[in-house]
Amino acid sequence: MNSHWIYGAPNLTHSMNPNPQVLVVGGGPGGAAAGYWLAKAGVSVTVVEKKKYPRDKTCGDGLTPRAIHQLLAMGFEFDIPTMHRINGLRAYAGSSKIEIPWPEHTIYPNWGGVIRRADLDMDVAQLAAKQGAVVRDGTEAHAVLEDGVLAGVELKIKGESGEIETERLEPDIVVVADGSLSRFGRALGTERRRDYPYGMAVRGYFESPNSHDDMLESQLHIMDSQGRTMPGYGWIFPLGDGTINVGAGALSSFKGWKDINTSRILESYVDGLPGYWEVTMDSKLTRPLGGKLPMAMSVGPKVGRNWIAIGDASGAVNPFNGEGIDYAYETARLASGYIIEALGSGDLTRLRRYEDALEDEYGDYHRVARAFVIAVGNPAVMRTLTSIGIRSKPLMEWVLKVMANLLEPEEFGMAERVYHIIEKLVKVGPEPLIRSR
Numbered sequence: 001m002n003s004h005w006i007y008g009a010p011n012l013t014h015s016m017n018p019n020p021q022v023l024v025v026g027g028g029p030g031g032a033a034a035g036y037w038l039a040k041a042g043v044s045v046t047v048v049e050k051k052k053y054p055r056d057k058t059c060g061d062g063l064t065p066r067a068i069h070q071l072l073a074m075g076f077e078f079d080i081p082t083m084h085r086i087n088g089l090r091a092y093a094g095s096s097k098i099e100i101p102w103p104e105h106t107i108y109p110n111w112g113g114v115i116r117r118a119d120l121d122m123d124v125a126q127l128a129a130k131q132g133a134v135v136r137d138g139t140e141a142h143a144v145l146e147d148g149v150l151a152g153v154e155l156k157i158k159g160e161s162g163e164i165e166t167e168r169l170e171p172d173i174v175v176v177a178d179g180s181l182s183r184f185g186r187a188l189g190t191e192r193r194r195d196y197p198y199g200m201a202v203r204g205y206f207e208s209p210n211s212h213d214d215m216l217e218s219q220l221h222i223m224d225s226q227g228r229t230m231p232g233y234g235w236i237f238p239l240g241d242g243t244i245n246v247g248a249g250a251l252s253s254f255k256g257w258k259d260i261n262t263s264r265i266l267e268s269y270v271d272g273l274p275g276y277w278e279v280t281m282d283s284k285l286t287r288p289l290g291g292k293l294p295m296a297m298s299v300g301p302k303v304g305r306n307w308i309a310i311g312d313a314s315g316a317v318n319p320f321n322g323e324g325i326d327y328a329y330e331t332a333r334l335a336s337g338y339i340i341e342a343l344g345s346g347d348l349t350r351l352r353r354y355e356d357a358l359e360d361e362y363g364d365y366h367r368v369a370r371a372f373v374i375a376v377g378n379p380a381v382m383r384t385l386t387s388i389g390i391r392s393k394p395l396m397e398w399v400l401k402v403m404a405n406l407l408e409p410e411e412f413g414m415a416e417r418v419y420h421i422i423e424k425l426v427k428v429g430p431e432p433l434i435r436s437r
Protein backbone atom coordinates (compact mmCIF):
# COMPACT_ATOMS: atom_id res chain seq x y z
CA MET A 1 0.00 0.00 0.00
CA ASN A 2 1.59 3.21 -1.17
CA SER A 3 -1.02 5.70 -0.06
CA HIS A 4 0.15 8.58 2.10
CA TRP A 5 -1.54 9.20 5.40
CA ILE A 6 -0.70 12.76 6.10
CA TYR A 7 1.57 13.47 8.99
CA GLY A 8 1.34 9.82 10.03
CA ALA A 9 0.77 11.24 13.48
CA PRO A 10 1.12 8.35 15.94
CA ASN A 11 -1.75 9.67 18.06
CA LEU A 12 -3.94 9.83 14.96
CA THR A 13 -4.09 6.19 14.06
CA HIS A 14 -7.06 5.72 11.77
CA SER A 15 -8.68 2.40 11.32
CA MET A 16 -8.14 1.18 7.80
CA ASN A 17 -11.66 1.51 6.47
CA PRO A 18 -11.73 0.57 2.79
CA ASN A 19 -15.27 1.83 2.33
CA PRO A 20 -15.89 4.98 4.32
CA GLN A 21 -19.43 6.29 4.48
CA VAL A 22 -18.26 9.47 2.76
CA LEU A 23 -15.40 10.02 0.32
CA VAL A 24 -14.34 13.64 -0.21
CA VAL A 25 -12.61 14.34 -3.55
CA GLY A 26 -10.13 17.21 -3.08
CA GLY A 27 -8.26 18.36 0.00
CA GLY A 28 -8.41 22.16 -0.45
CA PRO A 29 -10.44 24.41 1.89
CA GLY A 30 -13.76 22.84 0.91
CA GLY A 31 -12.66 19.21 1.08
CA ALA A 32 -10.67 19.56 4.30
CA ALA A 33 -13.53 21.43 6.02
CA ALA A 34 -16.03 18.75 4.91
CA GLY A 35 -13.66 16.13 6.36
CA TYR A 36 -13.54 18.10 9.60
CA TRP A 37 -17.31 18.56 10.07
CA LEU A 38 -18.21 15.00 9.02
CA ALA A 39 -15.57 13.37 11.23
CA LYS A 40 -16.59 15.59 14.13
CA ALA A 41 -20.14 14.23 13.79
CA GLY A 42 -18.83 10.66 13.90
CA VAL A 43 -19.16 9.91 10.18
CA SER A 44 -16.43 7.70 8.71
CA VAL A 45 -14.88 9.93 6.09
CA THR A 46 -11.85 9.79 3.82
CA VAL A 47 -10.48 12.91 2.09
CA VAL A 48 -8.34 12.28 -0.98
CA GLU A 49 -6.03 14.96 -2.38
CA LYS A 50 -4.20 14.29 -5.62
CA LYS A 51 -1.17 16.41 -4.70
CA LYS A 52 1.16 15.92 -1.75
CA TYR A 53 0.88 18.31 1.20
CA PRO A 54 2.09 20.95 1.59
CA ARG A 55 0.60 21.72 -1.82
CA ASP A 56 0.43 25.18 -3.35
CA LYS A 57 -2.74 26.64 -4.87
CA THR A 58 -2.73 29.77 -7.03
CA CYS A 59 -4.45 32.31 -4.80
CA GLY A 60 -4.21 35.80 -3.29
CA ASP A 61 -3.91 34.10 0.14
CA GLY A 62 -6.34 36.67 1.61
CA LEU A 63 -8.82 35.76 4.35
CA THR A 64 -11.76 38.02 5.12
CA PRO A 65 -13.63 37.94 8.46
CA ARG A 66 -16.03 35.29 7.08
CA ALA A 67 -13.11 32.90 6.51
CA ILE A 68 -11.66 33.67 9.94
CA HIS A 69 -15.07 32.92 11.47
CA GLN A 70 -15.07 29.44 9.89
CA LEU A 71 -11.47 28.78 10.91
CA LEU A 72 -12.25 29.77 14.49
CA ALA A 73 -15.18 27.33 14.44
CA MET A 74 -12.78 24.54 13.43
CA GLY A 75 -10.34 25.43 16.21
CA PHE A 76 -7.64 26.77 13.88
CA GLU A 77 -4.51 27.86 15.75
CA PHE A 78 -4.05 31.53 14.86
CA ASP A 79 -0.87 32.12 16.84
CA ILE A 80 1.22 30.57 14.13
CA PRO A 81 3.94 32.61 12.45
CA THR A 82 2.58 31.87 8.97
CA MET A 83 -0.70 33.79 9.58
CA HIS A 84 -0.42 37.57 9.17
CA ARG A 85 -3.27 39.49 10.79
CA ILE A 86 -5.09 42.14 8.72
CA ASN A 87 -7.14 45.02 10.15
CA GLY A 88 -8.76 46.49 7.05
CA LEU A 89 -8.56 47.63 3.46
CA ARG A 90 -6.60 50.41 1.75
CA ALA A 91 -8.24 51.11 -1.60
CA TYR A 92 -6.87 53.23 -4.40
CA ALA A 93 -8.70 54.55 -7.46
CA GLY A 94 -5.80 55.91 -9.49
CA SER A 95 -3.88 58.06 -7.01
CA SER A 96 -6.87 58.72 -4.68
CA LYS A 97 -6.69 56.61 -1.55
CA ILE A 98 -8.92 55.59 1.35
CA GLU A 99 -8.35 53.32 4.37
CA ILE A 100 -11.20 51.45 6.03
CA PRO A 101 -11.08 49.05 8.99
CA TRP A 102 -13.05 45.79 8.83
CA PRO A 103 -16.57 46.53 10.07
CA GLU A 104 -17.90 45.50 13.47
CA HIS A 105 -20.38 42.63 13.03
CA THR A 106 -22.51 40.61 15.40
CA ILE A 107 -21.23 37.28 13.99
CA TYR A 108 -17.95 37.88 12.18
CA PRO A 109 -14.70 39.11 13.76
CA ASN A 110 -13.32 42.53 12.78
CA TRP A 111 -10.08 41.14 11.43
CA GLY A 112 -8.80 39.09 8.52
CA GLY A 113 -5.52 37.46 7.55
CA VAL A 114 -3.04 36.51 4.87
CA ILE A 115 -1.48 33.06 4.81
CA ARG A 116 0.12 30.97 2.09
CA ARG A 117 -2.24 28.30 0.83
CA ALA A 118 0.40 25.61 1.20
CA ASP A 119 0.32 26.30 4.97
CA LEU A 120 -3.40 27.02 5.37
CA ASP A 121 -4.70 24.00 3.50
CA MET A 122 -2.30 21.58 5.17
CA ASP A 123 -3.22 22.96 8.60
CA VAL A 124 -6.97 22.55 7.96
CA ALA A 125 -6.42 19.02 6.59
CA GLN A 126 -4.58 18.31 9.83
CA LEU A 127 -7.57 19.60 11.84
CA ALA A 128 -9.78 17.17 9.89
CA ALA A 129 -7.35 14.32 10.62
CA LYS A 130 -7.39 15.21 14.33
CA GLN A 131 -11.19 14.81 14.31
CA GLY A 132 -10.74 11.31 12.88
CA ALA A 133 -10.96 11.89 9.11
CA VAL A 134 -8.62 9.78 7.03
CA VAL A 135 -6.66 12.16 4.80
CA ARG A 136 -4.78 10.60 1.91
CA ASP A 137 -2.62 12.82 -0.24
CA GLY A 138 -0.94 11.80 -3.49
CA THR A 139 -4.27 10.10 -4.28
CA GLU A 140 -6.38 11.03 -7.30
CA ALA A 141 -10.04 10.07 -7.56
CA HIS A 142 -11.88 9.08 -10.74
CA ALA A 143 -15.62 8.59 -10.97
CA VAL A 144 -16.84 5.10 -11.90
CA LEU A 145 -20.22 5.42 -13.58
CA GLU A 146 -22.73 2.67 -14.24
CA ASP A 147 -25.79 3.61 -16.33
CA GLY A 148 -24.91 7.26 -15.73
CA VAL A 149 -24.98 6.83 -11.95
CA LEU A 150 -21.95 7.15 -9.65
CA ALA A 151 -21.27 3.53 -8.66
CA GLY A 152 -17.87 3.95 -7.06
CA VAL A 153 -14.59 5.81 -7.12
CA GLU A 154 -11.29 4.58 -8.48
CA LEU A 155 -8.29 5.91 -6.61
CA LYS A 156 -4.92 6.28 -8.31
CA ILE A 157 -2.19 6.36 -5.72
CA LYS A 158 1.25 7.57 -6.66
CA GLY A 159 4.08 5.66 -5.02
CA GLU A 160 7.46 7.03 -3.93
CA SER A 161 9.11 6.04 -7.19
CA GLY A 162 6.25 7.21 -9.40
CA GLU A 163 4.43 3.87 -9.81
CA ILE A 164 0.63 4.04 -9.72
CA GLU A 165 -1.55 1.69 -7.71
CA THR A 166 -5.31 1.62 -8.09
CA GLU A 167 -8.00 0.91 -5.58
CA ARG A 168 -11.79 1.00 -5.80
CA LEU A 169 -14.04 2.41 -3.09
CA GLU A 170 -17.82 2.37 -2.84
CA PRO A 171 -18.78 5.02 -0.30
CA ASP A 172 -22.41 5.88 0.38
CA ILE A 173 -21.87 9.53 -0.55
CA VAL A 174 -19.16 11.43 -2.44
CA VAL A 175 -18.37 15.10 -1.78
CA VAL A 176 -17.10 16.81 -4.93
CA ALA A 177 -14.54 19.38 -3.75
CA ASP A 178 -12.09 19.29 -6.64
CA GLY A 179 -11.86 23.01 -7.36
CA SER A 180 -12.59 25.31 -10.28
CA LEU A 181 -11.82 22.88 -13.13
CA SER A 182 -13.77 20.13 -11.34
CA ARG A 183 -13.02 17.24 -13.69
CA PHE A 184 -14.63 14.82 -11.23
CA GLY A 185 -17.74 17.01 -11.14
CA ARG A 186 -17.84 17.27 -14.93
CA ALA A 187 -17.76 13.45 -15.17
CA LEU A 188 -20.94 13.49 -13.06
CA GLY A 189 -22.57 16.02 -15.38
CA THR A 190 -21.93 19.37 -13.70
CA GLU A 191 -21.42 22.42 -15.89
CA ARG A 192 -20.89 26.13 -15.50
CA ARG A 193 -23.72 28.46 -16.54
CA ARG A 194 -22.37 30.48 -19.46
CA ASP A 195 -24.71 33.40 -18.77
CA TYR A 196 -23.16 33.94 -15.32
CA PRO A 197 -19.97 35.98 -14.91
CA TYR A 198 -16.69 34.40 -13.98
CA GLY A 199 -13.29 35.78 -13.08
CA MET A 200 -9.71 35.29 -14.10
CA ALA A 201 -6.78 36.31 -11.91
CA VAL A 202 -3.01 36.03 -11.74
CA ARG A 203 -0.62 36.39 -8.83
CA GLY A 204 3.08 36.34 -7.95
CA TYR A 205 5.23 36.69 -4.82
CA PHE A 206 7.66 39.54 -4.25
CA GLU A 207 10.00 40.65 -1.48
CA SER A 208 9.02 43.94 0.15
CA PRO A 209 10.17 45.96 3.17
CA ASN A 210 6.47 46.80 3.72
CA SER A 211 5.48 43.15 4.19
CA HIS A 212 4.33 43.84 7.79
CA ASP A 213 1.59 46.25 6.64
CA ASP A 214 -1.66 45.32 8.44
CA MET A 215 -3.95 46.33 5.55
CA LEU A 216 -4.98 44.55 2.36
CA GLU A 217 -4.31 46.98 -0.48
CA SER A 218 -6.26 47.17 -3.71
CA GLN A 219 -6.26 49.33 -6.84
CA LEU A 220 -9.74 49.68 -8.30
CA HIS A 221 -8.63 51.38 -11.53
CA ILE A 222 -7.01 48.65 -13.55
CA MET A 223 -6.89 49.02 -17.29
CA ASP A 224 -6.60 46.85 -20.37
CA SER A 225 -4.01 47.50 -23.10
CA GLN A 226 -6.37 50.05 -24.71
CA GLY A 227 -6.62 52.09 -21.51
CA ARG A 228 -10.20 51.01 -20.69
CA THR A 229 -11.06 50.66 -16.99
CA MET A 230 -11.92 47.02 -16.36
CA PRO A 231 -14.14 45.46 -13.70
CA GLY A 232 -11.74 43.87 -11.27
CA TYR A 233 -8.86 45.01 -9.13
CA GLY A 234 -5.16 44.75 -8.47
CA TRP A 235 -4.10 43.65 -4.98
CA ILE A 236 -1.23 43.48 -2.56
CA PHE A 237 -1.77 41.08 0.30
CA PRO A 238 1.18 41.30 2.72
CA LEU A 239 2.37 38.06 4.31
CA GLY A 240 4.30 39.61 7.19
CA ASP A 241 7.40 37.50 6.50
CA GLY A 242 9.26 39.88 4.18
CA THR A 243 7.12 38.89 1.19
CA ILE A 244 3.87 40.05 -0.42
CA ASN A 245 1.32 38.42 -2.71
CA VAL A 246 0.68 40.72 -5.69
CA GLY A 247 -2.07 39.98 -8.17
CA ALA A 248 -4.75 41.28 -10.50
CA GLY A 249 -8.09 39.89 -11.58
CA ALA A 250 -10.83 40.80 -14.03
CA LEU A 251 -14.43 39.80 -14.67
CA SER A 252 -15.94 38.25 -17.77
CA SER A 253 -18.64 40.96 -17.94
CA PHE A 254 -16.02 43.31 -19.44
CA LYS A 255 -16.65 43.93 -23.14
CA GLY A 256 -12.99 43.43 -24.10
CA TRP A 257 -12.82 40.24 -21.99
CA LYS A 258 -11.71 37.90 -24.78
CA ASP A 259 -8.56 39.96 -25.45
CA ILE A 260 -7.52 40.29 -21.82
CA ASN A 261 -4.00 39.18 -20.94
CA THR A 262 -3.93 38.96 -17.13
CA SER A 263 -0.11 38.73 -17.02
CA ARG A 264 0.16 42.08 -18.83
CA ILE A 265 -2.41 43.59 -16.47
CA LEU A 266 -0.28 42.41 -13.55
CA GLU A 267 2.84 43.91 -15.12
CA SER A 268 1.26 47.33 -15.59
CA TYR A 269 -0.23 47.17 -12.07
CA VAL A 270 3.20 46.39 -10.59
CA ASP A 271 4.76 49.23 -12.63
CA GLY A 272 2.33 51.71 -11.09
CA LEU A 273 2.56 50.54 -7.45
CA PRO A 274 3.22 53.08 -4.69
CA GLY A 275 6.96 53.39 -3.96
CA TYR A 276 6.66 52.13 -0.37
CA TRP A 277 6.32 48.55 -1.64
CA GLU A 278 9.72 48.77 -3.42
CA VAL A 279 8.64 46.23 -6.01
CA THR A 280 9.32 45.82 -9.73
CA MET A 281 8.61 42.87 -12.04
CA ASP A 282 12.34 42.09 -11.94
CA SER A 283 12.20 41.57 -8.17
CA LYS A 284 9.53 38.85 -8.34
CA LEU A 285 10.29 35.68 -6.35
CA THR A 286 8.08 33.38 -8.41
CA ARG A 287 6.68 33.25 -11.91
CA PRO A 288 3.14 34.70 -11.78
CA LEU A 289 0.45 32.03 -12.10
CA GLY A 290 -3.20 32.43 -12.97
CA GLY A 291 -6.50 30.66 -12.45
CA LYS A 292 -10.25 30.83 -12.96
CA LEU A 293 -12.88 31.87 -10.43
CA PRO A 294 -16.35 30.30 -10.96
CA MET A 295 -18.83 32.67 -9.30
CA ALA A 296 -22.31 33.16 -7.90
CA MET A 297 -23.10 29.43 -7.64
CA SER A 298 -22.76 29.18 -11.41
CA VAL A 299 -21.97 25.44 -11.45
CA GLY A 300 -24.67 22.83 -11.24
CA PRO A 301 -26.33 20.53 -10.56
CA LYS A 302 -24.89 20.64 -7.05
CA VAL A 303 -26.49 17.40 -5.92
CA GLY A 304 -26.89 13.98 -7.53
CA ARG A 305 -28.33 10.72 -6.23
CA ASN A 306 -25.28 10.06 -4.01
CA TRP A 307 -23.03 13.09 -4.39
CA ILE A 308 -22.90 16.75 -3.45
CA ALA A 309 -20.66 19.56 -4.78
CA ILE A 310 -19.06 22.30 -2.67
CA GLY A 311 -16.61 25.22 -2.98
CA ASP A 312 -15.29 26.12 -6.43
CA ALA A 313 -16.70 22.85 -7.78
CA SER A 314 -20.13 24.43 -7.16
CA GLY A 315 -19.08 27.90 -8.42
CA ALA A 316 -19.18 29.42 -4.93
CA VAL A 317 -16.78 32.38 -5.39
CA ASN A 318 -18.13 35.81 -4.37
CA PRO A 319 -18.54 37.89 -7.58
CA PHE A 320 -18.00 41.16 -5.69
CA ASN A 321 -14.44 40.43 -4.60
CA GLY A 322 -13.24 37.04 -5.86
CA GLU A 323 -13.07 35.41 -2.42
CA GLY A 324 -13.68 31.70 -2.47
CA ILE A 325 -11.90 30.27 0.57
CA ASP A 326 -14.62 31.32 3.00
CA TYR A 327 -17.39 30.05 0.70
CA ALA A 328 -15.59 26.73 0.31
CA TYR A 329 -15.59 26.43 4.14
CA GLU A 330 -19.22 27.55 4.39
CA THR A 331 -20.59 25.28 1.66
CA ALA A 332 -18.61 22.37 3.14
CA ARG A 333 -20.22 22.93 6.52
CA LEU A 334 -23.69 23.34 5.05
CA ALA A 335 -23.33 20.22 2.87
CA SER A 336 -22.01 18.22 5.83
CA GLY A 337 -25.23 18.94 7.74
CA TYR A 338 -27.34 17.42 4.94
CA ILE A 339 -24.99 14.45 4.55
CA ILE A 340 -25.24 13.69 8.28
CA GLU A 341 -29.04 13.91 8.03
CA ALA A 342 -29.14 11.69 4.93
CA LEU A 343 -26.87 9.04 6.47
CA GLY A 344 -28.75 9.15 9.77
CA SER A 345 -32.13 8.62 8.12
CA GLY A 346 -30.92 6.30 5.36
CA ASP A 347 -32.70 8.61 2.92
CA LEU A 348 -30.23 10.09 0.40
CA THR A 349 -32.93 12.25 -1.20
CA ARG A 350 -32.41 14.54 1.81
CA LEU A 351 -29.21 15.72 0.11
CA ARG A 352 -31.41 17.67 -2.27
CA ARG A 353 -32.27 20.16 0.46
CA TYR A 354 -28.71 21.46 0.15
CA GLU A 355 -29.58 23.28 -3.09
CA ASP A 356 -32.51 25.07 -1.40
CA ALA A 357 -30.29 25.94 1.57
CA LEU A 358 -27.72 27.49 -0.79
CA GLU A 359 -30.45 29.55 -2.42
CA ASP A 360 -31.67 30.73 1.02
CA GLU A 361 -28.16 31.59 2.12
CA TYR A 362 -26.74 33.23 -1.00
CA GLY A 363 -29.54 33.64 -3.58
CA ASP A 364 -30.39 37.32 -2.98
CA TYR A 365 -26.78 38.33 -2.47
CA HIS A 366 -25.70 36.68 -5.72
CA ARG A 367 -28.58 38.20 -7.68
CA VAL A 368 -27.42 41.68 -6.64
CA ALA A 369 -23.79 40.73 -7.24
CA ARG A 370 -24.46 39.39 -10.74
CA ALA A 371 -26.33 42.52 -11.71
CA PHE A 372 -23.54 44.67 -10.25
CA VAL A 373 -20.84 42.71 -12.11
CA ILE A 374 -22.67 43.18 -15.39
CA ALA A 375 -23.10 46.91 -14.70
CA VAL A 376 -19.40 47.44 -13.97
CA GLY A 377 -18.49 45.54 -17.15
CA ASN A 378 -19.08 48.91 -18.77
CA PRO A 379 -15.80 50.89 -18.34
CA ALA A 380 -17.65 54.20 -17.85
CA VAL A 381 -19.75 52.73 -15.02
CA MET A 382 -16.69 51.24 -13.34
CA ARG A 383 -14.80 54.55 -13.58
CA THR A 384 -17.74 56.57 -12.29
CA LEU A 385 -18.40 54.29 -9.33
CA THR A 386 -14.78 54.07 -8.20
CA SER A 387 -14.17 57.81 -8.48
CA ILE A 388 -17.38 58.61 -6.56
CA GLY A 389 -16.72 55.92 -3.94
CA ILE A 390 -13.11 56.73 -3.20
CA ARG A 391 -14.04 60.29 -2.13
CA SER A 392 -16.51 59.22 0.56
CA LYS A 393 -15.42 57.24 3.62
CA PRO A 394 -19.00 56.41 4.74
CA LEU A 395 -19.82 55.17 1.23
CA MET A 396 -16.63 53.07 1.02
CA GLU A 397 -17.25 51.62 4.49
CA TRP A 398 -20.60 50.50 3.24
CA VAL A 399 -19.15 49.21 -0.06
CA LEU A 400 -16.61 47.11 1.89
CA LYS A 401 -19.43 45.62 3.94
CA VAL A 402 -21.36 44.69 0.79
CA MET A 403 -18.37 43.35 -1.10
CA ALA A 404 -17.10 41.20 1.77
CA ASN A 405 -20.67 40.01 2.47
CA LEU A 406 -20.59 41.46 5.99
CA LEU A 407 -24.02 43.11 6.07
CA GLU A 408 -26.19 42.41 9.08
CA PRO A 409 -29.40 40.56 8.06
CA GLU A 410 -31.54 43.69 8.42
CA GLU A 411 -29.20 45.66 6.15
CA PHE A 412 -29.57 43.50 3.06
CA GLY A 413 -32.74 45.12 1.70
CA MET A 414 -30.91 48.42 1.91
CA ALA A 415 -28.07 46.95 -0.20
CA GLU A 416 -30.46 46.13 -2.98
CA ARG A 417 -32.13 49.56 -2.84
CA VAL A 418 -28.80 51.38 -2.91
CA TYR A 419 -27.68 49.20 -5.81
CA HIS A 420 -30.70 50.36 -7.82
CA ILE A 421 -29.94 54.00 -6.98
CA ILE A 422 -26.35 53.53 -8.20
CA GLU A 423 -27.68 51.84 -11.30
CA LYS A 424 -29.82 54.88 -12.12
CA LEU A 425 -27.00 57.32 -11.35
CA VAL A 426 -24.62 55.69 -13.77
CA LYS A 427 -26.96 54.86 -16.60
CA VAL A 428 -24.39 55.19 -19.35
CA GLY A 429 -23.47 53.05 -22.32
CA PRO A 430 -25.58 51.40 -24.99
CA GLU A 431 -26.21 48.08 -23.21
CA PRO A 432 -28.85 47.55 -20.53
CA LEU A 433 -27.08 47.39 -17.18
CA ILE A 434 -28.89 44.31 -15.98
CA ARG A 435 -29.17 41.30 -18.19
CA SER A 436 -29.25 38.37 -15.90
CA ARG A 437 -31.98 38.88 -13.34
Ligand SMILES: Cc1cc2nc3c(=O)[nH]c(=O)nc-3n(C[C@H](O)[C@H](O)[C@H](O)COP(=O)(O)OP(=O)(O)OC[C@H]3O[C@@H](n4cnc5c(N)ncnc54)[C@H](O)[C@@H]3O)c2cc1C
Pocket residue numbers: 025026027028029030031048049050051055057058059060061062063064139140141142177178179180183184201202203247289290291292293310311312313317322323324325326328
Ligand atom coordinates in the same frame (compact mmCIF):
# COMPACT_ATOMS: atom_id res chain seq x y z
C1 LIG B 1 -5.33 34.05 -8.72
C2 LIG B 1 -6.39 33.73 -7.67
C3 LIG B 1 -6.44 34.47 -6.49
C4 LIG B 1 -7.38 34.17 -5.51
N1 LIG B 1 -7.34 34.88 -4.33
C5 LIG B 1 -8.20 34.57 -3.34
C6 LIG B 1 -8.11 35.21 -2.08
O1 LIG B 1 -7.20 36.04 -1.83
N2 LIG B 1 -9.02 34.89 -1.12
C7 LIG B 1 -10.01 33.97 -1.33
O2 LIG B 1 -10.83 33.74 -0.43
N3 LIG B 1 -10.09 33.31 -2.52
C8 LIG B 1 -9.22 33.57 -3.52
N4 LIG B 1 -9.27 32.87 -4.70
C9 LIG B 1 -10.27 31.78 -4.84
C10 LIG B 1 -9.83 30.55 -4.05
O3 LIG B 1 -8.52 30.18 -4.40
C11 LIG B 1 -10.78 29.37 -4.30
O4 LIG B 1 -12.10 29.84 -4.26
C12 LIG B 1 -10.59 28.27 -3.24
O5 LIG B 1 -9.32 27.68 -3.36
C13 LIG B 1 -11.67 27.18 -3.42
O6 LIG B 1 -11.41 26.09 -2.56
P1 LIG B 1 -11.86 24.61 -2.99
O7 LIG B 1 -11.55 23.72 -1.85
O8 LIG B 1 -13.23 24.63 -3.53
O9 LIG B 1 -10.92 24.25 -4.25
P2 LIG B 1 -9.33 24.16 -4.34
O10 LIG B 1 -8.68 25.05 -3.37
O11 LIG B 1 -9.01 24.34 -5.78
O12 LIG B 1 -9.03 22.68 -3.91
C14 LIG B 1 -9.36 21.60 -4.74
C15 LIG B 1 -8.38 20.49 -4.47
O13 LIG B 1 -8.81 19.30 -5.13
C16 LIG B 1 -7.68 18.61 -5.62
N5 LIG B 1 -8.16 17.73 -6.69
C17 LIG B 1 -8.62 18.08 -7.91
N6 LIG B 1 -9.04 16.99 -8.58
C18 LIG B 1 -8.84 15.92 -7.76
C19 LIG B 1 -9.08 14.52 -7.90
N7 LIG B 1 -9.63 14.01 -9.01
N8 LIG B 1 -8.74 13.71 -6.87
C20 LIG B 1 -8.18 14.23 -5.74
N9 LIG B 1 -7.93 15.55 -5.56
C21 LIG B 1 -8.27 16.38 -6.56
C22 LIG B 1 -6.74 19.71 -6.08
O14 LIG B 1 -5.40 19.28 -6.14
C23 LIG B 1 -6.97 20.77 -5.00
O15 LIG B 1 -6.05 20.66 -3.94
C24 LIG B 1 -8.33 33.14 -5.71
C25 LIG B 1 -8.30 32.39 -6.90
C26 LIG B 1 -7.34 32.67 -7.87
C27 LIG B 1 -7.30 31.86 -9.13
